[in-house]
Amino acid sequence: MNSRSRPIPTNALVGVANTLVTRLSGGLATWARRLEFEPFRLRVIATAGAGKTQLAVRVMRDVLAVGRSVLYVCFNRPLADHIRAIAPKEAKIANYHQLSAAVARNAGSPPDFSRPDVFATLEERFAAVPVPEPWKTDVLIVDEGQDFQQAWVKLLARLLNPDGAWWWLEDPMQNLYLREPVELPGWTILRETTNYRSPRDLLGFIRKIVGPDVRLDAGSPFDGSDVSISTYEDGHPEEVVEATKRAITYALSLGFRKQDIAVLSFRGREGSALTAVDQLGPHRLRVFTGTTICSAIPSTARATCCSNRSIASRGSPRRVSC
Numbered sequence: 327m328n329s330r331s332r333p334i335p336t337n338a339l340v341g342v343a344n345t346l347v348t349r350l351s352g353g354l355a356t357w358a359r360r361l362e363f364e365p366f367r368l369r370v371i372a373t374a375g376a377g378k379t380q381l382a383v384r385v386m387r388d389v390l391a392v393g394r395s396v397l398y399v400c401f402n403r404p405l406a407d408h409i410r411a412i413a414p415k416e417a418k419i420a421n422y423h424q425l426s427a428a429v430a431r432n433a434g435s436p437p438d439f440s441r442p443d444v445f446a447t448l449e450e451r452f453a454a455v456p457v458p459e460p461w462k463t464d465v466l467i468v469d470e471g472q473d474f475q476q477a478w479v480k481l482l483a484r485l486l487n488p489d490g491a492w493w494w495l496e497d498p499m500q501n502l503y504l505r506e507p508v509e510l511p512g513w514t515i516l517r518e519t520t521n522y523r524s525p526r527d528l529l530g531f532i533r534k535i536v537g538p539d540v541r542l543d544a545g546s547p548f549d550g551s552d553v554s555i556s557t558y559e560d561g562h563p564e565e566v567v568e569a570t571k572r573a574i575t576y577a578l579s580l581g582f583r584k585q586d587i588a589v590l591s592f593r594g595r596e597g598s599a600l601t602a603v604d605q606l607g608p609h610r611l612r613v614f615t616g617t618t619i620c621s622a623i624p625s626t627a628r629a630t631c632c633s634n635r636s637i638a639s640r641g642s643p644r645r646v647s648c
Contacts, residue, residue: 368493368514369515399467429455528553600613
C-alpha cells in the first residue's frame with residue numbers, strides 16, 4: 327500500500343507556528359513570576375516576541391487566584407482591547423487615557439470629549455482629582471512603558487495599595503514617540519533580548535537595519551522566510567499602490583490567507599498613500615480610521631469613555647464592550 331505525503335497548507339503552518347512560539351516564549355512568564363523582593367518593583371525591558379504579554383496575563387491570573395485586585399494599563403487602545411479579550415474578566419484593563427477618563431468621572435469631574443485638546447485635558451484631570459477607592463489596586467501592571475511620560479509615574483503610583491506590587495513592561499525598540507525612558511529609581515531590572523516570534527532570517531535582516539548597538543537574539547525555530555524587497559522610484563501614490571498589490575499577490579501565492587497579511591506604512595495613517603484606498607486590486611482593506619469611539623471599561627459605575635486609538639475599520643465601525 328503506497329502512501330503519498332501531502333504538503334501542509336501555509337495557513338495550517340501559521341497556526342502551528344503561533345502555538346509553538348507561545349510555548350517557547352513562555353519562559354519569561356514562568357521564571358519572572360518566581361522573583362521575590364520587597365517592595366516589589368520590577369522593570370522588565372524585553373524585545374518583541376519575548377513573552378511580555380504572556381507574563382502580564384499570567385500575573386493577572388496569579389493575583390486573582392489569591393483574591394487580590396489587579397489593574398493593567400497600557401498606552402495604545404488596540405493593545406488594551408487585545409489584552410481584555412485574553413485576560414481574566416475580573417481584571418481591570420485600560421489604556422492610560424481610558425483610565426484617566428474613568429477615574430475623573432468617578433471622582434465627579436467628567437471629561438468633555440468635544441474639546442480638541444481632550445487628551446491633554448484628560449491627563450490634567452487625572453492629576454487633579456483624588457483616586458476613588460474602587461480604582462485602588464493590589465497589583466499594577468504597566469505595559470508599553472516606553473510610551474509613558476515621566477509625570478505619569480507619580481500619578482499611577484496613587485493607584486497602588488500599600489504593600490502592592492508594580493510591574494513595568496517596556497520595549498525600547500518600539501519607542502515610536504522617541505521619548506526618554508522614564509526614571510524608576512530603586513527598581514529591579516530584568517532584561518530579555520530573545521525574540522521567539524520572528525523567523526531567524528527576518529531577525530537577521532532587522533539587525534542589519536538597527537545596527538550592532540542593539541542586541542537581538544533569535545529564539546524562533548523557524549528560518550528561511552526569504553525576505554523580499556520591492557522598490558519604487560519616486561514614491562508617487564500610484565507606485566506605492568502597485569507595489570503593495572504585487573506584495574499581497576505574492577503572499578497569497580505562497581498560501582497565506584488574507585487575514586494573515588498586514589500592510590504597514592512608515593508614513594503613519596495621516597501621511598500614507600494607502601489611507602484613502604479602500605481596495606488594492608481585488609483585495610479589500612480593513613484599516614484603523616483614527617477616529618475616536620467609545621467603549622465601556624471595567625469600573626464600579628460601568629462608565630463609558632473614549633481613547634486616542636480607534637479599532638474601527640473603515641466602513642464598519644464597531645463598539646467594544648468590557
